[in-house]
Amino acid sequence: MKLLYLFISFFKIGLFSFGGGYAMIPLIQKEIIATHQWLSPNEFVDIIAIAEMTPGPIAINSATFVGYKIAGFLGSFVATTAVILPSFLIVLALATLVVKTQNNSIQQKIFKGIRPAVLALISVAAVYVAQTIHIDYKMGLIFIISLASLFNKRVHPIIVIIGSGILGVFLL
């Protein structure tokens, strides 16, 4: 029964969380704390902190964490599968549709308009991440070193991420 409730709850979270990332938090909060009382508000804040510190989407992180707390490994597996399933099915349907109508002129024109807007979305994300940084010369230094290595030497992003983490440990 517990597993069934876990599945239904996280399927719902997966289905209604448009916008991704932090847009999902209110819905997760409602299901997990208010409706089922699976976690205390403090534990939930911890999960958000952990999600911020580990790679991957917050929906997956909280599904795995809550699932494990409620029903061990099986619980984490069920919750994670449930939270992914709605997007999996919907994106699959979308992909079939788009692949079929790929070379049509209407679609091409629409996408030409959309592309600059997608760039704007990514730029807004950059602004949001930048706003979480307490800016000082050390942070500026890490930023400039990362940017320079990307532009000049075409260093792989993973190396940039690991390198800046190491710089963080020694500088900050």
Added chain:
Amino acid sequence: MADKKQNCSLLTLFLTLFKIGAFTFGGGYAMIPLIQREVVEDKKWLSNDEFVDIIALVQTAPGAVAINTAVFLGYRLRKLKGALVAVIGVALPSFLIILLIASVFISFETNPIVQKALMGIRPAIVSLLVYTIYHLGKRVIKKVKEIALFGLSFFGILMFNIHPIIVLITAGLIGYFTYEDIENIEVNDP
């Protein structure tokens, strides 16, 4: 395009998405630079334009951007099997790491070394995003119209809190009504 797609074995697809899943700190759009590098520049599975289109498309579905992009990409390359392999690949690292934290490292988030490393990663993520915006922008922004669409979308979201989906739909409509018919599909990338 077909030849590129056949180059991609399920194992390569899995390993590539696993790598992306393991290093997408910051969530959401922070994974875009990594996907762009792996999928567009290194593996050449997609052109830059196709990549931007997929990001736009997956906004219309619920769920995390990383997961949705993985499903779409996997389907593009290897149909249903590809979609399954890609989604498992991208989700597995977070699943394993959280499992480890939930069962062993309870005080992970208060460890000062972890905190410092994560603070250090943040400016790097901004630089990754700046680099990606520059790189994609070179291809996407061609005339005044694209600059205007970019500017309106950017300030619409940032200053007026307009929902991204509304912005994308509006931009698509503007594109539909203002661009001329494209007779031959452009060859986008070399």
